[in-house]
Amino acid sequence: MTSMTSTGRADRTVTMREVAERAGVSVTTVSHVVNDKPGARIGAEARARVQQAVEELGYRPNVLAKNLVQGTSAFIGLVADSIATTPFAGQIIRGAQEEAWRHGRVLLVANTEGDEAAERDALAMMLEYKVRGILYSTWNHRATAIPDALAETDHVLVNCFAPGTPTRAVVPDEVDGGRTATELLLSQGHRRIAFVNTTSPSPAREGRLQGYREAHAALGAGVDEALVLEAAPEQEGGYAIAEQVLSLGATGVFCHNDRVAMGLYDALRERGLRIPGDMAVVGFDNQEVIAGHLRPPLSTVALPHYELGAAGVRVLLGAEEVEPGASLRVACPAVTRSSIAAL
């Protein structure tokens, strides 16, 4: 059962029989100890001898055999459209993996790059490996359809959701994030705050705008609708919108993401304007390579990717309760740097 002939290293492989001989017990006893067989009556002394022999010989139990007996594996699947290759969304994988390990589970990751055939293959592979369940995730927060194969096992959506289905989801709280970003400016006395939203319809666009409004409302401050702008959600969009932000007499600006803020920085600098003295700027995402290294370093709100992955595993394993069809919303915390001055 433990031979590894196909790797050509059989010389290094220790068998269960060798462990039994060293410990002076039967192979059956070794098997029961190694596989934690429930109900097996084994004396403490024999158990200790087996464990010592396992350690001395470097014996590695065959988990494949163990899984087969149990009818399920220690695996949790994570199907991702491109989070392994999207800057910073890889933290979803890290959060899911570390939480899985805490529960004695192993994460099987498949990156599909949004390709349907690759997705079908990935799901089929995971079902064949008898995963305990599957996390289905997207690099950006959005609505999604549920592939048929996903319904064959327990599953939880991460960073996406399936409206009108009983599927459970874990998503960032966009409203909370929008409110937090706006409060960073309001708390420093700013009242004419432009919001450069994205042109792409998405939960991020709707949610962050709602948060922007709620933050003003909580202070009894009105929102001048002229201050709500839209731009392509990258550096080029932020650069192009600068003139409009300035013409509206804004003293602060909340950008849909850090990349927009980066482009806006360039445009302001070209006009000889200083951040935060002439314009206070807040981003969204906390994209490390950018946010912490702009001049001045950008105050922003973090997308909680690590926590999305970790919470997804907890929901899948029943360690955290979410009603069917409901979404667990994870807060987006403020990251304060130097791009906001008091008005």
Added chain:
Amino acid sequence: MTSMTSTGRADRTVTMREVAERAGVSVTTVSHVVNDKPGARIGAEARARVQQAVEELGYRPNVLAKNLVQGTSAFIGLVADSIATTPFAGQIIRGAQEEAWRHGRVLLVANTEGDEAAERDALAMMLEYKVRGILYSTWNHRATAIPDALAETDHVLVNCFAPGTPTRAVVPDEVDGGRTATELLLSQGHRRIAFVNTTSPSPAREGRLQGYREAHAALGAGVDEALVLEAAPEQEGGYAIAEQVLSLGATGVFCHNDRVAMGLYDALRERGLRIPGDMAVVGFDNQEVIAGHLRPPLSTVALPHYELGAAGVRVLLGAEEVEPGASLRVACPAVTRSSIAAL
């Protein structure tokens, strides 16, 4: 063997017996067809009936059982220090996964964040799952020690190497990359080219400098050693070095990476200088979120992360030959954008 009771979805699970009944053959015949048993004599018609029944019923063979019989699994392990969470190095995972799939293998990924205990756990887990072999990789190109457990199976290093050992490695060709970056400037007539190298000792520092020298030598052009500078390899380093680059009368500058170029851009802009008219700039890495979105978009050289992962799998599976102790060097291609003008 195919029950999935622990997921609570046994109602959906199709057994091998049901397939046998539908196809009108024995369970043994189904098992032989499904597991591609070598030497089993099964008629073409019976085989077709089994395959049809498998499809109609949605039967999923139990790969765990198959692996157990074979003594090895379809898995290839990938142990990474933090490439899943480092912007753009995640492409190593994508390249390894897609190449593994092309060979009918499945990639097991474990991210260790450089933690030794996590690394031990990851390697033990992979050995227990009887992986065909393990890729051991680092987010930055560097020398590494080989963990003991890695020696228990076939292994290949990716983006790292182990000097003085017989271990095979796949690494970026830093010399080639440095030469390519320098040639982008030389070919446009630049002869006073500053090189802002990193302060961190690394194969990247040595290799890119060698490439910078070789590109000059190939043209019979001398290198003014005063033009070889060093700075911290991030935006702050590039910003701080600008004054020195300008004082040396350089017309072009090759930056150790795109982040350095981004900081240099800021410093040049503050002085009212234009890129590429007043200064031509080349980066290294092709970090998508940055390089393509600077003003002007940055000409650079790509780190071939996808290809490193794919080549690692090919070497592990013997589809590409590398001598023991040798490194396969993967070229770093030029990515031309708009930050270089002819002199």
